[in-house]
Amino acid sequence: MSPTENPPAPAPPGTATVRPGDPRYPSLLDVYNHRFGARPEYVRVAASAAEVAAALREAVAAGKRVAVRGGGHCFEDFASSPDIEVLLDVSPLSEVSFDERRRAFAVGAGATLGHVYRTLFTRWGVTIPGGTCFDVGMGGHVAAGGYGHLSRRDGLVVDHLYAVEVVVVDAAGEARAIVATREPGDPHRDLWWAHTGGGGGSFGVVTRYWFRVPDARSGGVPAARLGPGELLPAAPARVHRRSIAWSWDGMTEDAFAAVVRNFAAWHEANSAPDTPAAHLWSNLVVNHRSAGSFGLISVIDEAVPRAAAVLDGQYRALTAGTGVEPAADEHDVVPWWSTWMPSFNWPPDPAGRYKNKSSYLRRGFTGDQLATAWSYLTDPALDDPAACLVLSGYGGRIGAVAPDATASRHRDAVLKAMFCGGRWDSPELDDARVDWIRRFYRDVHAGTGGVPAPGDGAYIGYPDVDLADPEWNTSGVPWHALYYGDGYARLQDVKRRYDPLNVFRHALSVRPPK
Numbered sequence: 361m362s363p364t365e366n367p368p369a370p371a372p373p374g375t376a377t378v379r380p381g382d383p384r385y386p387s388l389l390d391v392y393n394h395r396f397g398a399r400p401e402y403v404r405v406a407a408s409a410a411e412v413a414a415a416l417r418e419a420v421a422a423g424k425r426v427a428v429r430g431g432g433h434c435f436e437d438f439a440s441s442p443d444i445e446v447l448l449d450v451s452p453l454s455e456v457s458f459d460e461r462r463r464a465f466a467v468g469a470g471a472t473l474g475h476v477y478r479t480l481f482t483r484w485g486v487t488i489p490g491g492t493c494f495d496v497g498m499g500g501h502v503a504a505g506g507y508g509h510l511s512r513r514d515g516l517v518v519d520h521l522y523a524v525e526v527v528v529v530d531a532a533g534e535a536r537a538i539v540a541t542r543e544p545g546d547p548h549r550d551l552w553w554a555h556t557g558g559g560g561g562s563f564g565v566v567t568r569y570w571f572r573v574p575d576a577r578s579g580g581v582p583a584a585r586l587g588p589g590e591l592l593p594a595a596p597a598r599v600h601r602r603s604i605a606w607s608w609d610g611m612t613e614d615a616f617a618a619v620v621r622n623f624a625a626w627h628e629a630n631s632a633p634d635t636p637a638a639h640l641w642s643n644l645v646v647n648h649r650s651a652g653s654f655g656l657i658s659v660i661d662e663a664v665p666r667a668a669a670v671l672d673g674q675y676r677a678l679t680a681g682t683g684v685e686p687a688a689d690e691h692d693v694v695p696w697w698s699t700w701m702p703s704f705n706w707p708p709d710p711a712g713r714y715k716n717k718s719s720y721l722r723r724g725f726t727g728d729q730l731a732t733a734w735s736y737l738t739d740p741a742l743d744d745p746a747a748c749l750v751l752s753g754y755g756g757r758i759g760a761v762a763p764d765a766t767a768s769r770h771r772d773a774v775l776k777a778m779f780c781g782g783r784w785d786s787p788e789l790d791d792a793r794v795d796w797i798r799r800f801y802r803d804v805h806a807g808t809g810g811v812p813a814p815g816d817g818a819y820i821g822y823p824d825v826d827l828a829d830p831e832w833n834t835s836g837v838p839w840h841a842l843y844y845g846d847g848y849a850r851l852q853d854v855k856r857r858y859d860p861l862n863v864f865r866h867a868l869s870v871r872p873p874k
Contacts, residue, residue: 489517
């Protein structure tokens, strides 16, 4: 047995198994996207890797279809499809601590981003460059690559991933926990690599992650000589925050196109890894006209030299030649954690029905694409303020990492787009609302077969099963090329090695090699 493997252990007594009829059952099935809902035979609530392994042995031996959830978000039905017979809930695995032996921060896969941020910041003054939605679960967020408001400054979350603990199932149905690290000599290094952007639910059950700065960012100082406060990026003390809003009243198509074009052009010109502007992160949320307005939020660490000037320069570039003045413009300096971070937990009301899509952009939208976006975002037949196009700043330190160093391949993008179909409550609206966002996305990408060009691609953290549907993807480019580029064959090899029975599968999971 490899020294990085943990011997199988029986599940500790008291493992929770929740079946229909138990008052806990409905709550454990509550999901982020209410379009989906599973009715498994039982839910196993696991609080350790040993409990996860025991649950997997039992389910695999019985031939049961297993799915895993950490209690966070999923845009599709990966943990809530009707064929799931056993749901493995790892949300109790939420501890955040410092591992002295590995000289890294250990984070349970069931922890939410909000819990992780609060613990890292209040105990050690450090952070990770993760997302801005606090109830996202770490298990899936990290495996998808992990991106957020500090990524232009610090890179992706996986650029700080030192190790991952994964419970895998071998060809005999035996489950065991493996710790895979980024160390070059680790025999399980490919399993670590697969969790740096290969998506969740394909290789095993993640129970824990360990984080510390990349070796290249530590100045060559061994981890053993660095204190905990030096082993992850320092959290900003205070940030400049600028919030701008444009009213839809009086907004023309030309002005709309100019705002979006300027936003993209600024990122095209200011996304080199070492530019001072790489410290600035922006989110342009173009809500549907029924919202009344749309807006931008930009933040930059106050400690960055000439931070206010960088922020002002972006404002001038963004508003130049638009012919329309913002309806609101607020600029303040606020504490990073206590003021800004909690205020940007999007969406504020996650319960509902959704359909969202994504694209990476290496350059701004064309004129035809902007005209299409205008037509959908001003569509009078739709009345939903939550329907929107979100453009988030990418680039900066993200682009300082080689594309094949991790499974996150889209390192040369300057923007990440999310197409949001809004939020609704009634199942009767599903067909119409899903059709609207499908057509919006397809028509924006009409020139490349209804999906992004392969060099642009899409983000597996916002999974979209339509990319694997020939009705909506007419490009001839397979879905996995959009998500993983030329890294898919390597992911398949990891799949073959660690999940030979294909226990871990869903609509967009890595397929076993033929």
